[in-house]
Amino acid sequence: MRLRLLIILLCITTVQPLFAQDPFVGGYLQLSKVSGTTNQFQLTVHLYISLHNATNQADLASGALTKDLRAKVFRKRDNVDVTTNIDASGVIDFTGGSSTSIDLNYPNNCNIGTLKSKDLVLGKNITLDFTQLSAPDGYYVIVERCCRSSQLVNIANPSSTSLILYLFFTNAITQTPVFQEAQGSFYCLNQVNFVNLPVINSNGTSTEYSFEPLYKGLSSPSSPLVLPQLASPKEVTWLSGYSTSSPIASSIPIVLSNAGTVQFQPNKEGLYAMKIMATQKIGGNIISQAQVEYDVLVKDCKEVEKPRIYIEGSANTAHTNTITLCQRSYRVLETQANPNATYQWYYNGNPLSGATTNKLRINDDVTGDYRVEIKDPTATCKPTETSLLTRVIGAGGVGLSLAPSLGTTICEDIAPGTITPSISGANPADFSYDWTLDNFTLTSNREAAYDRSGVYRLVITQKASPFCTFDASVNIAVNPLPQVSVQNISNKTEVCEGEVVTLKADVNTGTTWLWQKDGANFSSDQTINITQSGNYQLQATSDKGCKKNAPEVVIRVYPKPTVTFAPIPSFCEAKNLSTDLSIYVTPVSSNAGVFSGKGMTGSVFDPSKAGSGVWPIVYEYTSADGCKNSATSNAVVDRVPRVQLGEDITIFRGQQVQIPVVGSQGSGYSFTWSPTTGLLNPTDFSPTAAPISHQEYTLEVVANTSRCKASDKINVFVYPKIDIPNSFTPNGDRINDTWELDGIDEYPNIEVKIYNRWGNEIFYSKGYSQPFDGIQEGQRIPTGTYYYVIKPNVNLPALTGYVTVVK
Template identity: 25%
Template sequence: MRISTFPFLLWLLLLSLSIPALATHQVGGQIEMRYIGDVQGHYQITVTQYIEDGTRGAATQATSGMLGIFRKSDNRQMTTFVVTQTGSKQPVVYANEFCAAQRNLRFVVITYQATIQLAPGSYNDPQGYYISYQTRNRNAGINNISNPDQTGFTFYLEFPALQQNGLYFTNSSPHFGTINGEYVCIGDPFKFPFGGTDPDGDELRYSMVTPLNQKGTNQNAISAGPYPDVSWLSGFSASNAMPGSPTLSVNAKTGQLTVTATQLGLFVFAVKVEEYRGGVKIGEVRRDFQLLVVECPPQTTPEPTVQIMDRPKVTTTTICTGESTVLVATVNLDWNYQWRRDGTNIVGATNATLTVRDEGQYTLLVSQKAVCSKSGDSDTLTVKQISAKAKISTLGHLCATTGFAILTAVGDTGLAYQWYRDNQALPGQTTDTLFTTEPGRYFAALTQKTVGCKASSDTTSLERSAAVQALIKSASGQNRICPNDSLALNASGGEAYKWQKDGTKVGGNGSQYTTRTAGIFSVTATDSYGCDGTSPALTITQLAPLLVTLDSIPGVCGPDNPVYTLVGSPPGGEFAGVGVTGNQFSPKSADIGDHKLTYTVKAAPECAGTVATRVAVVAPIPTIKLIDSLTTYKGNTFTLDPVYTGNPNQFQWTPATYLDNPSLGNPSIMSIDNDITYMLEVKNSTGCAAKDTIHITVYNGVWIPDAFSPNGDGLNDVWDLPGIEAFPDAEVTIFNRWGEVIYSSAKGYPNPFDGTLNGASLPVGVYAYTLRTTASRPVRKGRLVLVR
């Protein structure tokens, strides 16, 4: 007799679901994502939620909720969808209902489902995607995290890209079976087969992690990660969520939980279930739990014995389809009975006998009535059924004209097989495996060699898929390559492609190939089943390059010029630019400037144009700003500085006498000796010209009158000095008889002496003066008579 010392608390599974719960005592749950298998991207989402029975949450739990899907690489929200309740609430079964009632450990399970269609092409990010849901309010009695009643949940599930390397990637998340309601006795070893199964046969790895808190404070908010952790109280962590010797841990391969608790209380923890295929992680499910550790009274542990009725020494039996067997146990009126099938409590199976019609491993858990104590576990009785595992698995596929399939009838040992196609027995096909290249409806007739039971496997239909219709189209819609360009060819009809050019393999396995040269192209498309189809050949030609010219465009002087016709080659192109209308250029419309004109010709309408360029110059007419005349003194050297517009770049002064360079725009006159008249002619690069002249008067010196009469009669009222205008730097100073300065001119004597000082008339008399004309000439001195 095997005695069980592993009573358990109902673990509280808290996973990524989007059920808008109202209760403060949600127990948890799980979310599963199952590939339906009919259409790529078609999935069934199942959310299982556990809540305390009789609470506001159980009574008012919503019948639907919303989940969100996000991209891992950048947390972008991809979509949201609604799940709805699939049935009524079901109780979680306890082996000792008395203990469950005493400690208010009554829970119910609610299931929600949705069928969603995801576009594989939109879910191709190599980092994958995740489903998350956030809600609030854990149990206020939790003993290992801070502020539990103000701490929320983030439920989380990851799944891989649905399209990888151009092919559809098939996957379903791990599946977790029904839980048993249990409690943990302090000081006793505890273990629980918590692992799940993977529908695709992928490897599952388990590890302890810190539970996730809610991001923000809004109830049932949908938002992207990352998500915060819960706050552990001092001494607690992911690896020490429940005090124990040893502490709570999970087997990395099987998912079995173990602990020998050393402290009473309610403890939250989390387990991460990672999904691996070929050594590469492809998915993940995070699950929160909580365990209640209680004091179990030191009662005598029941020791139940079980047997198959009328077969006391046999622990394994086989029944035929539709038949049953009875399992019996020791009868004790002081015991509670709870039968289990494959480790899960059977609803209503609380008697000392159990009638069994289903295959499985059966055990009995017994406990004392009216006492919350340890439970005793029986040995295992195994019941096999001939049809329980009579399922056909299929490997391979039948393409339109090729392909094969291998059918395997997965059954128990000791079976004889006979395969049928379309209800006709296949001669010689009497093993558990059938190789076929023909479509039809297949099943296997099974006979149990020892008992003689007969059954049939399930039926599977093999059909040939439609022929792969591979096709090539050019991205431009034309089967020609533009000059100096490339052409993208797009393939359709499959998920992977093999390209050929002129009978030789080219490119990769993508749906697009780009060519720069002509040739005959074909593509072989492969669909998701591995079936092939080859496209019709597509001939691609190459257009010859164009030599495009635009005749030279003469420059014009000023905008007031007639329009002229533009000439380009080859014909049929398009002229463009400022001032262009059709094939005409208007200087007046364009106005002054250097205008870029183009002539564009396309080898074909879809091609980029070949462009010839010219510059049309509407040049400004130059202008010269030059004084008509000037006066200077004999032997002077100075520079002529005309002001120009219109961008002249050619200059010619005539005559060249006294000039250092008659071809400069601002030449210097060197040591001028006599009066002279110069003519200046200028041109710009377009040939636009302008002319001007200047006369230069040359004085030998200044004539100084010896008297003047400032009496207001209009004659000799100021002391004029003829010729002084030739000396722009001249300065005049006049003194009275005491040598005091009564007048001092600015340079050039701009305001002649008028016989006053500070506005008052000076007395008649003789005044001394000095005249400085240039720095190189001596100062002239003399006397001036002022008369009235």
Template identity: 20%
Template sequence: MKKWLYVTVMLLPVLAQARHIIGGELTMRSLGRPGYFRVQMDQYWNEVYSNSQNNDATITLFIYQRRGPTLIESITLPLLTSTPIIYANAACAQSQSLKTLKGTYYKDIQFDVADYGDSEGYYMVWERCCRDNAITNLANATDIGMLFYLEFPAMQRNGAAFTNSSPVFGQPNGEYICINKPTAFAYTATDADGDQLRYSLVTPYQGYTTATEVYGRSTPRANYPLVTWGTGIAADRAISGNPALQINPNTGQLTVRANKAGYYLFGVQCDEFRNGQRIGSIRRDFVLPVIDCNLTPLPIPVIQAAGATATELNICPGTSATLTADANPQWAYQWRLDGSNIDGANSPTLAVQKTGSYTVLRSLAGRCANDTLSQPFLVKQLPLPAVTADSVPTVCASHDALPLVGQPLSGTWTGAGVANNQFDPAQAGVGLHKLVYTAKGANGCTNTTTRWADVSPPITLSGPVLYRIQRGSTGQLIQTPSVASATVLWSPALYLDDPGSTTPLCSPVDSQTYTVRAEALGGCTANASVTVLVVDRLYIPSAFSPNGDGQNDVWRLQNTESFPDCDVRVFNRWGELVYQCAGLPNEPWDGTYRQIPVEAGTYTYLIRTEADRPALRGSVTVLR
């Protein structure tokens, strides 16, 4: 479905007339989501007549549906910026009191898409009075209004969002036209959607405003009045000459050889087409002076690069080149890129990085003279060479240096730990490191590619290396790697429930020595040796009779040889230590304390077989 938008802009009720406005246009740019647009108006002001009273602080847009037409809503835009327009020939611009400002009003607005589904589309309009009374090519320029106009399609079609941004005219240069001098300037627009653009010269709108009603109303209008041309003037010959003002319908290039001085109004319309269907339109009004330069032109400047005259230059991406024009302190310069003045580019030399068509305009520095423009100098960009590099594997900090491979082979590597096209992880250190491979192609351009080297920390194993497990019992072995993600393998797997665990259970039949290997990302490894001793159960007698009859005269523990660190302690009922034996050989208790026989009775023992194992507690009876 096709939907057009008409927006009329109404300003605050200050009855200052707008004779300072020499041109402008409306645009709207999609900001991504359905119905979200930046609506913008650019005005061009004659700075000589511009002031705080006639520069409106806000403008109000009225939005209409073409079918009817019907008012949809109004929008208020604030004035946000004002910037000067560059005149290439500053001396002549000054002599003619030519100073131009660009005033920009805009606001980001979320429209209700449901309100914009009519296939006939919508339009915007801005009305204001009055134009400059000095305009030459109108039948009567006194108190003539102006109207800026934009059309756009529906925001949804067949129930789905329809995305479209209006075309956008490029910013004009500060221009004037010399009588009988062939003149060309670009009114080219760009379109964010890639739609086809067509240009035409049109008669500007006058609208309904007057000297006493300087702002437009919200009343829907079926049509708007056009300005009335003077004798012999029309849209396609708004500036008389041989030839008169013309436009290239495909490029927007304006050309004219004016034959009469004056102050000329003209209009340019840019229509956008998608799939052969016209979906939108913008218009720009503008006023240009035609003056009698009547001066001998300066020599045409010649652009050189690297000291040689040329018409084009190839540069590598990311590099710059210097263009020069023959210098003279009496001359002034203004460089242009693709027809637009470059801000601040006013010396005989220009450093260029962007591609495009460069020209330089030469004028006199101290007084107005007929300026001259160089032939175009084309700056092209060479392709970057194809540069590839092998990936760098994750590597352990203790690993040997790795070779780095890139194509073409003539390149070099740089980065932490890099020397002679090798990467030394020990020198780089633990962490993620950026490695850059740089190579130059046959065309002299340099390109780079980046690889990342991840250096893992060294790995260690921690845990006991000796275990004693009683025969017929099961014990847990522990070896913990310093890197949590590391894998562990016990070898041999004999008597283990899970040889890939950091805490396997071991049920040994006989003593065994295991090799434990841990491996982390990057090839970091660690090894440990763990010994498991199978020991017999410690036998602890429950009583003895130290009476000298040769039968059970001592309290002797059996199988203590399996526990070389065994510590045995016996206490009386008052908690006094009456017997202690630590280590091997384990001496039996003869039932004495300080060589005096202890009383018959029950005594408590505490036996610690290993420092990291629970103590054995119980009692032994001394019989007399």
């Protein structure tokens, strides 16, 4: 009867993501019959776990990577789930099964650091009753677990693809292929490498090897696995340049030998996933097949160079076994420099504290054996190396000292000084000289000049054997001069008396200062106000005692000129009395002196332009040094007094009249009447006049301050008095029959008019040679009162009144 093959599908599931997304870097399945039994087998899962991060290490320790690990079994012919024939629960659960953890070894002592991994082995005893599991096509097994390492460089989205491992067998098996542990997962770049994955064959079996596709399951970091029928798993997506039979970037064709060895020469660093299937046969018939998925890590393998000890600066950098060290001298041991390395020097087998660079200075009191250890973390295959021993032996020596000519602390303005070496116990000509300043080459002369701060070091070396080197150093401080400048706040160096020049010291922080005037100490204030001529200088002193002077500032203070302005006589407003005021000032200069004020044109004052008032006139004089001074005098312009006497006055002799006056009066004025004849009160401003004859009067008004005058005249005409009777009796008795007017003799042209009560003129006479007799047109006028108008002459006013006619 034809042998039927069975393949068992084992699917691992989780309820939720319990660990990092990329802990798995390979693995395989293995089935073996339990010794002494008929149908008991142990199903074993090998899971290669990446320990590249702390999460994976913690999950491995806690058991999270194996929690809820389960399997189902399917018949190959029709993919029917037959798990209940193996376990009544319908699920093969690895919980409670056996587990071990095996560290993977690395070739050539290479250290891959945090990328190392472990082989997690889990076993579960199951019963395979081949009387029930008798399908002629057999059964197949698949192991799935999420997820692959995210560091894989040959497939797309590795951290989101689950790992699937295949195993199939027949009822003829006692043990499926067991892969030997690969000798590490670290392989060197650009070298021919071999990954050895042979299987251990049981008696009578043979094995063939082939590359197999990488499959991806249905589980993901965020979705639990549902165990389905799985007829043909899906292959992963290979990145460009990679495939099932070419899973590694290699400079030579990748070869899988009949012994299970993969040969390749990687030309690119990275982590590569590949799968190899071992087919087990008896007599040419396949009885089982097992697939191992394996991640190959390729790195640039480096080995640290073995250190050599030689004298610093030596042209020969080969290792030196013996070095002579003179008394009071030194040597600097050196080994090759490596920027990636750390160093540790040893003296007579003991580590030297602080000796952790590629150079070591030794003095004459520490002769003995020296070696150096170097560690280079980038040399992944051999990061640590130790040198051979170098023995240091002693010899005689000399004394060396240094003497700076100006001392060790100086100010830069007295530099340079000279450092002279003193050598005792040897001839100075037997040495070469090398001076450095702060480790920079300075000179090879015997003496060295110094003008900068720093450590001046002299190394002398014997020109003959044993070529000992001695050194001495001196720390020189050349202190800079302080920064100092004068800030002229006023921006002036020449001023006039009364003005101030302000200077401010501008110096470094921590600097003191001192002002000097004409060489003598003047002030320690930062800001000074200068009112006197002189040469001013600022001296600054640093905190190190170094002094520096700012450029001298010459200040000139010129005196103001003396200016006088005598009192100006008063002016009358109405009079055009322009006056040149230069006669009142000193010094007089048409160019250097300037008048200003109301009414001034040049040096001439015009009172009519100024108007009345008190006007300050300023005379400003500018000296030849440009200094100005001024004096002021008041120009008083007074109004001309006003006086008006009006029209001439006519009176009759014996009458008196008050002369009307309009004009200036009061305390500011005085007045005089002339003549005083006929004036009853001549001291009055408006006096009463009673002259007996014609008189012309003059009134003069004088302003008391300015003596401005004004006058006016008035005539008082005096005429004889006319006596006019107020009644007469024209009755023919020759007594008072006519209206007689006495005193009209001096009025030959006198006019007399008489009016009745109705305003009718009843009498007119010019000259009044015939007095009025009360007759009108031959008839006596009626008794009554009549109105008269008498005009003595053209200069006198008319005399009017009433006369009564009585019969």
